[in-house]
Amino acid sequence: MSLFDWFANRRKAEPISKERQEREIADGLWSKCSECSVLTYTKDLRANQMVCLDCGHHLRIYSDERVRQLIDPGTWKLLDEALQPVDALKFRDRKSYSDRLREMQDRTGLSDAVQTGLGQLEGLPLGLGVMDFRFMGGSMGSVVGEKLTRLIERSTRERLPVVIVCASGGARMQEGMLSLMQMAKISGALERHRESRLLYVPVLTHPTTGGVTASFAMLGDVILAEPKVTIGFAGRRVVEQTLREKLPDEFQTSEYLLAHGFVDAIVPRTQLKRTLAQLIRLHQPYPPSHFVHVPDSLSRHAMNPDYVSETNSAS
């Protein structure tokens, strides 16, 4: 094939057919920005932490990816993986809660809507909880409440700062009052963590609403938010119904909360790890002691799987 033919063939093949485009998006080779629709090579997008290279839109990411972005490789130790949700009320709307749970677990590979663990961030040990919006809208039921409470209690015992990445529609109605009470339970654990003069930083991501906003999302010593996420207590539609008028676009966004003094800073995802590390370092005792405090559970021998499962079943 002559060079001329090669160019001719190439021209014929352009533009990439729609079908091929879709196939490649489906293959995950290319990703389309949900805001500006620009196609980006997924590898590049991933390297930019799923922030659109063109318009800066933060694409939705889930708990595994978030942990990868924040935690130093090889230092992440999951806690309380054995906790499983239960249909305590035998709740059934159009579908039974137990069926919904099974479906969600199959689809996401998660046991419930939060992952918790201990790890290091730029070498700084911390307790991290990451909510996962895929699992029933990140809603908070007994498992979310229990896992976060155990994470906070453990971090209090081991004198670790806590970071919780919030993404939730609020309480999980299928667990009725049990879910509402998780708000109090987690807040109680945070009170003890706070009393021990330890740092807690919630990171608000899209969306943070309802019972999560009315509890641990708003209880940070410092509160960070990703750009342009929805943060609020009452749902936008509910407020519109109450007022009988449309609300301004910027209502209940990170920028709105910053302007009204309810978040401390809006941090782009690409800067999040650095900012968290900076905050944690600023809250370390001064003058610094000669050695860095690494709790037993994070020391090298703790990564031995036997030891891990033993500590998981404790408390």
Next chain:
Amino acid sequence: MATSERRPLLLDFEKPLVELDARIAQIRELAEENEVDVSDQIQQLETRAMQLRQEIFSSLTPSQRLQVARHPRRPSTLDYIQAITDEWIELHGDRSTGIDDLALVGGIARLDGRPVVMFGHQKGRDTKDNVSRNFGMASPGGYRKAMRLMDHANRFGMPILTFIDTPGAHPGMEAERLGQGEAIAYNLREMFRLDVPIVCTVIGEGGSGGALGIGVGDRLLMFEHSVYTVASPEACAAILWKDAGKAPQAAEALKITATDLKGLGILDQILPEPIGGAHSDPLETAATLKTAFLDNLDQLSRLTPQQRRELRYQKFRNIGVFAEISA
């Protein structure tokens, strides 16, 4: 608390009772006109009416209970405070938002000789009152007023008694702007810190986060026909069934009654109501509440502040149902 002379507002399931009452009155009238002695018959009918009332009120469905809990004549926070305290001074404002929220009222009272701080959601008595009280839906100013009163109680060693009776926290633009979520969250955390005894009582409707915002205590009491719910059955039906008409099913599924919540380990004590509901005899209901307050405060005063805080923590720590499968 004056028992109303006006005709009581009727709930649909009370209709058979009204019919029976009307028949009794009719017979009595006829008997008087014709000078016949029907006292036996009347007594029989009255006993039957009593039985029927008891039957109806002992087997209310969750959505019927919700109607009783929302009854416009159901005693409110201020009704109870007036009925059970020796003296009372209402305090206003949260010292920060610049508005006194009338949907959440509070102050200092003397209960059986002992100074206490009391506050709670306040629903209106009529439409006009309800507008100024915002139907008992508090705004951040209300929750911060409650917090200010709690700090006051803690400083002066006064027990705290909270009255829960709200459809929910106010879902408005102003409330959001002033940080509704933050105001509630702050109370949840700080109520674990307080040294003094805290007794919370659901006197009517316990609506979601707006109820919980003054609901973290050493004891949670609930009147027999009160309800406490994570989301209003109407909202829940609209979201999960995509049909607000399914509210009765949602009320059933959400497990909102006192008995259900006792079973789930959320509630400490169910307070009985007179047959016919709290509004049928507000004074008797208030007496029940007063006795329960005094009993609980008596028990709680025997503990040290540290013990109370620990027990309060454990009480909430233990709420939740899950499985733990060891791998």
